[in-house]
Structures are given as C-alpha cells and as structure tokens.
Amino acid sequence: MKLNGIRVLDFSRHMAGPLVSCIMADHGADVIKIEPPAGDPTRQGSPRHPDQPFGCSYTALNRGKRSIALDLKNTEDLDKALSLIRQADVLIEAFSPGVADRLGIGHAAAAGLNPNLVYCSITAFGQSGPLKSVAGHDPVIQAAAGTLPRDESGAPVFPAVSLAAFAGAYAALxxxxxxxxxxxxxxGGDYLDLSLHDVALTARPTTALQMLTSPGDPVHDFGAGIAMLQPYRTADEAWLLLGGNELPQARRLFTALGREDLIGAAAGPAGARQPAVRAFLSAEFRTRTLKQWMAWCNEHAIHASPVLELDQALTHEHAAAREMVVHDALGLPHLASPLRFGTQPARPSLAAAALNEHASAWDEWR
Known part of the structure; x- marks a missing residue:
C-alpha cells in the first residue's frame, strides 16, 4: 500500500485528527494512537450492534490503529512517548495551543529529538490570532467562518455535516x-499549523473572492433564492433537487415545460424575478412522483437528484457498485476508503484496538 513503512503517532481525539490517521492507516501506515489512561472518551459511545465493542465514533475513526495508554504527566510514560517520537515519521496532535509544549511533546522538543519529523497540530482556530484559545466543536467553527447553512428566512441552521472537521482532515492529510x-x-521535517477555521474560510473560494472584491452585494450568497438551485416536493411527498441554473439548463427545462418566458429569469441571479419561477416549479413538481420526474429529467438532460437520507444513500445501488460499504469478519458494516488507486489500493484493517492493547509497541519502534 502507498504508506507502508510510514510511522504515525496520533495524540488527537474527536474527529479531524483521528480521521487523518485513520485514512493513513487504511493505506498502510503503522499508526499508534496514544490515549490517556482512561482512554479516548469516544470509546464510551453506545454501540449499535451487540458484537460492536466500542461506540460508532471510536470505531469509525480509529480502525486499523494500535493503542498505547500513556499519562504524559508521568515521567516514565513521557519517556516512552519521546522514544516513539524519535522513531516516528508523523506526529498528529490536537491539544489547545501551548498544551503540547507544557506536556513535553511540543514541536520544538519533538524536532530536537527527530529533525525529520512531520509535526501536525490541528486546532479550532490555529496557533495564533485573537481566537486561538477559543474552544469549540464544528458548529462553532462554522458559525465563525460564515459557512453555517441558512433557511429561507436567512436564519442560521445547525449543520448536518461537520464541514470544518471533515475538510480540515483532508487538508491536514x-x-x-x-x-x-x-x-x-x-x-528535513516541518511543522503544520492546521486551523479548522482557516479551512472553513476557504470552503467557498469563488463566493469568498467575490465578497472580498465587492463586499455587501447580495448576489454573492450563491444559491440563495435561485429557483433552479432548490429542492421541490413531488406528488408522492418525496423531494427532488434541481442543481444547475446555467442558461442551457434553463432553456431545456422551461422549453420542455412550455414556459420559455421564464428562461431569462431562471438563469439570472437571485432577486425579484426568482419567486415567480420558484412558484411555478413548486406547483409543477407536485404533479408527478419523484420516479416520474427523475425519468423526465434524465430524458431532458436536467441536472437533478432525489434528496436522500443518509441510510438511503448508503444502500443505493451506486454505492453498492462502488463498494463503498465493506464488512469485517463479524459481518459488521464499515465505510470503505474513498481514495481509489489503480495500484496498491487501500486494504483497511476494520478492527479497533482495545485500550492499551499494544502496550509493548513502543519498544518495537526502537
């Protein structure tokens, strides 16, 4: 596999850091997860299956890793951690700024022991700036980065996806x-100061550049109110999403529906002309079922999709064809790696280690 021979020490918890090391483990890296004596808190989550030993969060993000429990405030355990750092290729930590230094495993100390080490610090707001000490999970970061979704009235909505943590993990990778x-x-090695807030700020690059060059223009809120970028309820109470408002799309859609007079408004920006287009489409999509509309949209090359729940997406025939769900020896399901290489593909170990299961592993790296 691509990362065979790469040694990774992961001191992180929650989502972003563990996801980075999980992806690396899926592709062959030897990952040792350093946990406090009480273990990663996500171990205590509720399993969804009687044969699942740990909570879903821990299982999903920590498969294929080895586990060593260390109390870094204990001199003997700190010495073990430093021994591992000397032999590691990558160190990932997600402590608040300054904490790793106080524990004795900060970048300066680690680089002194191992000048070729790649050291990655993942924090909510980075190692510098007035918000560096602010703690917060993904919704807090998104709120500060301007990426929270909003409803039709403009009110912010709690996000369904941990955008900052997920995108931050791939940025860190x-x-x-x-x-x-x-x-x-x-x-030589290097230090990566990965701020999830920085990543979230870059999640809408086109819109961000537009706002920076001409701030305050309401058309910059891409998609808000645009009729051809909206979900519509169908006759069978399902939802269909229109996903393209380019002029050729508008021309095909409204010509087929016999409303060529709406083409210009539909392909235009958000504004006063959009409500009439939305009202027409809302009434029109109510006349047929989702299946009938999807067949119609495919026939007319209209960009559209059913709005699926996550369980529906996971069991969809396309996900099955892509083998995005794999099963372990007990038959329990797991997500496959989305990184598909033609040679040396991922071969994830789907088991999550018990706490301190690999207590002697620190000696193997010496």
Missing part, C-alpha cells in the same frame, strides 16, 4: 503528505 515528500527528499 494533504499538508502532511507534502511535508513527508519534502522530508524524504532530504529537506
């Missing part, structure tokens, strides 16, 4: 792999 490439080329 990209940075780590860049730094590993440079280290293997003889340029």
């Amino acid at each position: 990209s940075g780590i792999l860049m730094a590993l490439y440079a280290a293997r080329a003889g340029h």
Whole structure:
C-alpha cells in the first residue's frame, strides 16, 4: 500500500485528527494512537450492534490503529512517548495551543529529538490570532467562518455535516503528505499549523473572492433564492433537487415545460424575478412522483437528484457498485476508503484496538 513503512503517532481525539490517521492507516501506515489512561472518551459511545465493542465514533475513526495508554504527566510514560517520537515519521496532535509544549511533546522538543519529523497540530482556530484559545466543536467553527447553512428566512441552521472537521482532515492529510515528500527528499521535517477555521474560510473560494472584491452585494450568497438551485416536493411527498441554473439548463427545462418566458429569469441571479419561477416549479413538481420526474429529467438532460437520507444513500445501488460499504469478519458494516488507486489500493484493517492493547509497541519502534 502507498504508506507502508510510514510511522504515525496520533495524540488527537474527536474527529479531524483521528480521521487523518485513520485514512493513513487504511493505506498502510503503522499508526499508534496514544490515549490517556482512561482512554479516548469516544470509546464510551453506545454501540449499535451487540458484537460492536466500542461506540460508532471510536470505531469509525480509529480502525486499523494500535493503542498505547500513556499519562504524559508521568515521567516514565513521557519517556516512552519521546522514544516513539524519535522513531516516528508523523506526529498528529490536537491539544489547545501551548498544551503540547507544557506536556513535553511540543514541536520544538519533538524536532530536537527527530529533525525529520512531520509535526501536525490541528486546532479550532490555529496557533495564533485573537481566537486561538477559543474552544469549540464544528458548529462553532462554522458559525465563525460564515459557512453555517441558512433557511429561507436567512436564519442560521445547525449543520448536518461537520464541514470544518471533515475538510480540515483532508487538508491536514494533504499538508502532511507534502511535508513527508519534502522530508524524504532530504529537506528535513516541518511543522503544520492546521486551523479548522482557516479551512472553513476557504470552503467557498469563488463566493469568498467575490465578497472580498465587492463586499455587501447580495448576489454573492450563491444559491440563495435561485429557483433552479432548490429542492421541490413531488406528488408522492418525496423531494427532488434541481442543481444547475446555467442558461442551457434553463432553456431545456422551461422549453420542455412550455414556459420559455421564464428562461431569462431562471438563469439570472437571485432577486425579484426568482419567486415567480420558484412558484411555478413548486406547483409543477407536485404533479408527478419523484420516479416520474427523475425519468423526465434524465430524458431532458436536467441536472437533478432525489434528496436522500443518509441510510438511503448508503444502500443505493451506486454505492453498492462502488463498494463503498465493506464488512469485517463479524459481518459488521464499515465505510470503505474513498481514495481509489489503480495500484496498491487501500486494504483497511476494520478492527479497533482495545485500550492499551499494544502496550509493548513502543519498544518495537526502537
């Protein structure tokens, strides 16, 4: 696999850091998860199956890793951690700024022991700036980054997806792999200050650039109120989403519906002309079932999709064809890696280690 031979120490918890090391483990890295003596708190989550030993959050994000429990305030345990750092290629931590230094495993100490180490700190708001000490999970970060979804009235909505943590994990992975490439080329290790807030700020690059160049223009809120970028309820109480408002899309849709007079308004920006288009489409989509409309949209090359619940998406025939759900030895389901290589594909170990199951692993790296 692509990352065979890469040694990763993961001191992180929650989502972003564990997801990074999980992806690396799926692709062959030897990942040791360092846990406090009481274990990662997500171990205590409620399993959804009697044969599942840990909570879903822990299982999903920590498969394929080894577990060592260390109390970093204990001198002997800290020495073990430092021994591992000397032999590691990558260290991931998600402590609040300054905590890793106080524990004795900060970047300066780690780089002194291992100048080729790639050290990644993942925090909500980064290691600098007035918000650096602010703690918060994903919704707090999104609220501060302007990425919370909003309803039709403009009121913010609690997000269904942990955008900052998920995108932050892949950003961290990209940075780590860049730094590993440079280290293997003889340029030494590096330090990555990964702020989830920074990542969230870049999640809408086109809109962000528009707002920076001409702030305050309401058309910059991409998609808000645009009739051809909305969900519509069908005759069978399902939902269909229109997903493209380019002029060719508008021309095909409204010509087929016999309302060529609405083409210009539908393909235009958000504004006073959109409500009439939305009202027409709302009434029109109520006349047929979702299945009938999807067949019609496919026939007319209209960008549209059923709005699925997550369980429906996971069991969809397309997900099955892509083998996005795999099963462990007990028959329990897991998500596959979305990174599909033609050679050396992921071969994830789907088991999550018991707390301190690999207590002697620190000696193996010496």
